[in-house]
Amino acid sequence: MRDEVDGLVEAWRAERPDLDVAPLxxxxxxxxxxxxxxxxxxxxxxxxxxxPWEFDVLAELRRSGAPYELSPGRLLRATLxxxxxxxxxxxxxxxxxxxxxxxxxxDKRGVLVRLTDEGRERVDAALEALLGYEESILEPxxxxxxxxxxxxxxxxxxxLDE
Numbered sequence: 001m002r003d004e005v006d007g008l009v010e011a012w013r014a015e016r017p018d019l020d021v022a023p024l025x026x027x028x029x030x031x032x033x034x035x036x037x038x039x040x041x042x043x044x045x046x047x048x049x050x051x052p053w054e055f056d057v058l059a060e061l062r063r064s065g066a067p068y069e070l071s072p073g074r075l076l077r078a079t080l081x082x083x084x085x086x087x088x089x090x091x092x093x094x095x096x097x098x099x100x101x102x103x104x105x106x107d108k109r110g111v112l113v114r115l116t117d118e119g120r121e122r123v124d125a126a127l128e129a130l131l132g133y134e135e136s137i138l139e140p141x142x143x144x145x146x147x148x149x150x151x152x153x154x155x156x157x158x159x160l161d162e
Contacts, residue, residue, distance in 0.1 A: 005029050030153075040133055048126040053079075057089055058098060058123035061115040068115035071104065075113060098122060 005028045012021045038052075045055050060078045061068045070078075076086040090113055093099040098119035104110035115123070138146055 003029070004032065037134075037137075041130060044129045044133060045126055047129065048122055050122060050126055053089060054093060054096075054098070055123060055126055057093060058115060058119050059127065061099065061113065062120060062123050062127075068120065069102070069112045071110060071112055093119070 005024065008028060009021055009024050012019070012024065041055075042052060045052055050058070056079050057075060060075055061070060064070050072083070072086050072090060075090070076083055079086070081089070090099060090101065093113075094101060097116055099113050099115055101111045101113055104112050141149070
């Protein structure tokens with residue numbers, strides 16, 4: 001079985017035999033896969049009336065468990081954006097009726113962001129559709145290979161996430 005990366009690697013080896021292009025064997029495939037997944041995710045989220053960033057914030061709230069609320073600071077750390085960006089995102093999600101703000105009872109100056117019923121329904125539906133798509137991508141791969149691939153990718157990604 002050949003793919004686009006095989007051709008790319010062969011061409012670089014022919015043009016630059018002085019370089020070890022072996023990293024392209026892995027990382028170019030990861031990059032291409034990421035682009036395919038990004039396009040598919042955007043399509044799934046659009047089908048559910050969400051932008052990718054909206055899904056990220058709503059999903060973080062949903063995963064937090066009942067009552068599905070977090071501080072803006074916790075949301076920005078989880079989604080890796082600035083405080084100004086998070087404030088803007090919360091404003092837009094609140095205007096859309098997907099989240100609401102409420103005073104933080106533990107901090108008189110703080111607020112908590114809570115997922116609304118509509119927000120929960122929307123993120124749940126988008127997640128179900130996303131998982132269906134992602135399962136279709138992985139379907140040809142046996143369970144043992146999926147587990148091994150997940151472990152290999154974890155070992156590659158973990159140091160980068162620190």
